[in-house]
Amino acid sequence: MVKPLMPRSVARFNRAVTNRVQGVYAPYLPPFAMIVHRGRRSGREYRTPVTAFRSGDRLIVGLPYGRDADWVRNLLAEGRGGVERLGRVRRLGRPRVLTAADAAELPPPARMAARHMDILVAEIED
Numbered sequence: 001m002v003k004p005l006m007p008r009s010v011a012r013f014n015r016a017v018t019n020r021v022q023g024v025y026a027p028y029l030p031p032f033a034m035i036v037h038r039g040r041r042s043g044r045e046y047r048t049p050v051t052a053f054r055s056g057d058r059l060i061v062g063l064p065y066g067r068d069a070d071w072v073r074n075l076l077a078e079g080r081g082g083v084e085r086l087g088r089v090r091r092l093g094r095p096r097v098l099t100a101a102d103a104a105e106l107p108p109p110a111r112m113a114a115r116h117m118d119i120l121v122a123e124i125e126d
Contacts, residue, residue: 006064033083040074046071055106062113063117075122080095083124099119
């Protein structure tokens with residue numbers, strides 16, 4: 001497990017301020033995307049802006065805040081979710097977190113990023 005690149009204080013600020021601004025354009029402007037996930041305890045639907053790349057039928061998201069970010073934990077617990085990119089909502093399945101040791105299956109840029117942070121990979125189902 002790689003140490004998160006960003007401190008939790010930055011994550012808290014981004015959740016309160018930056019995510020609200022990015023939420024306006026993230027679903028439409030690559031490489032941004034909006035991850036749609038359900039709360040583990042509340043069952044409420046949440047939408048979190050991320051930087052994401054597509055490789056075939058997989059969505060690849062770097063985790064600068066680590067695998068303990070709430071949206072990552074929600075997605076892993078549910079085993080599915082959604083992504084909104086380019087104005088289209090698609091289902092995600094089989095989310096998993098890969099480390100540098102697991103990253104052989106990823107394209108070269110993602111393998112390089114995995115040296116510095118964990119990577120979330122999910123299958124785009126439709």
